[in-house]
Amino acid sequence: MNKPPNESDTSAEDATERRHFIQQIVEKDLAEGTYDGRVHTRFPPEPNGYLHIGHAKSICLNFGIAAQYNGLCNLRFDDTNPTKEEDEYVEAIKEDVRWLGFDWGDRLCYASDYFDQLYDWAVQLIKAGKAYICDLSAEETREYRGTLTEPGKNSPFRDRPAEESLDLFARMKAGEFPDGTRTLRAKIDMAASNITMRDPVMYRILHASHHRTGDAWCIYPMYDFTHGQSDSIERITHSICTLEFENHRPLYDWYIRELGIYAPHQYEFARLNLTFTMMSKRRLLKLVEDGHVSGWDDPRLPTLCGLRRRGYTPAAIRNFCETIGVAKFNSTIHMSVLEGALRDDLNEIAPRVSGVLRPLRVVIENYPEGQVEQLTAQNHPQKPEMGTRQVPFSRVIYIEQADFREEAPKKFFRLVPGREVRLRYAYFVKCTGFVKNDAGEVIEVRCTYDPETRGGSAPDGRKVKGTIHWLSAEHSLRAEVRLYDHLFCKADPDDCDEGKDWISNLNPNSLEVLTESRVEPSLADAEPGALYQFERQGYFNVDPVDSKPGALVFNRAVALRDQWAKIEKGK
């Protein structure tokens, strides 16, 4: 609405400004015609676990670059280790990428589709004297490799004749040798300062069946001998990966150069780190396997399926990835940035409803017994086009326990004895008293209402400081509400006491289940996965797994920003 007159100019400007380093590289290549104007990226997950928000950054980057520069992006499974990979994961990964909003068209690829080609290339390198079969054990290989400061030693098999290596390699493939007895190694430089270049293993023997190739192979190529060539086969232009592969780039280039094949280029960016959670696949697996969470889709997890179940939207995640940027600096993003991205999206799209998390009974003494009125509530105050709905009002209602105090602290402007507040979309009510149980807890509040304030405004123009939400007791629906907090107590889960590990930093209060919550009757048929704003509370997702008609379950995706909570906490 406050856009300058020349809209297209500004958007073009926005697009050209603030390009991150990968975009700059792509634009330079495009300008110089490096790949005949082609841009072709790929997202290459290993199907050994579920995708998490860190992968989302990579997905948005790779698919985003392709979309922005009129290029293509492949989905490629890096499935070279049959002992860890499963079909369950490939299906889940495909679903998550699709859900995020990206399309790989007909370019669903598997590194395992290239096993024959990779084998031929390995033979080529042996023949060229650039690779050899090594009979060293895993332990011996490690000893020969040297350390960070000392060079390695040549393997005694390094100068084995090519014919012998060729024969041994064929017999490895034929299954003549047990696991771990031999490897195929590249002949590079055992004294290289970059340890990756110290005669890296190209193939290992693994008598394991593969999720796609079954038992066709008992030797499998290593990542380094697979990834670059896969990029080459797929005519990738920009092979984008995370920083820890920086040391591998010389090897990536070496294989491609020695093989004399089409050369893509690898670029590395910093992976995403978030406070109060953790991205390690190994650790996520442990949380799932040890039952610290309910599964890969536990809403407390940073997995995409967990975030989806929590109530995150693809748009929120994409916007988040956009705002955090892409660089080479190892940074940690505050979880609040992710939460903010969700609020931004949900604020626009989520219909508003009433939900009372912790109900407190209120009797409106001067409201006729048995009378029920239908009042009109807006589905989104800022978007009239989203319509209105009717909500029933009656003599006994529920309000939030937190909205009543026996005595008002400073700046508290909710319900207090003697004070008047507005019931949203209903009436002004004044508190006349309250009753307590033997334990001293307030179990009922007494009020009177002003019939002249129907709809929420007073004809005499008087104002109230507070507006609270409410639900007609007899018409409201019982619901289970799950409130989530950070998975870990510490911003950095690895910041733990002596002798303890990251598990000890798990937040024991990361899940709070409320079984007595109430929601308005319009939610009776709420669709699984539907998102709502419970006014004054937060955004809630109808749990897609556990919610059933008659037994509603809501997940709190994220709470609303809460100025009052800040004031109270500050005291």
Add this chain to the structure above:
RNA sequence: UGGCCCCUAGUGUAAUGGUAGCACGAAUGACUCUGAAUCAUUUAGUCGGGGUUCAAAUCCCUGGGGGCCAGCCA
């Protein structure tokens, strides 16, 4: 300890030898039938030192801090 990479407001990210900007956060105020949203204002930065240059966040040297690498994982 060897190699490689990195360091810009609290956080994240631009500026690629030429005015240090943006977003989020925070603070304050306005508005408000959501203590939300929205709007306005404010806040605060180039890791230290040296050099090159008319001019350095940017190039060079040096010190400091951080990350990655010694899987037959990816």
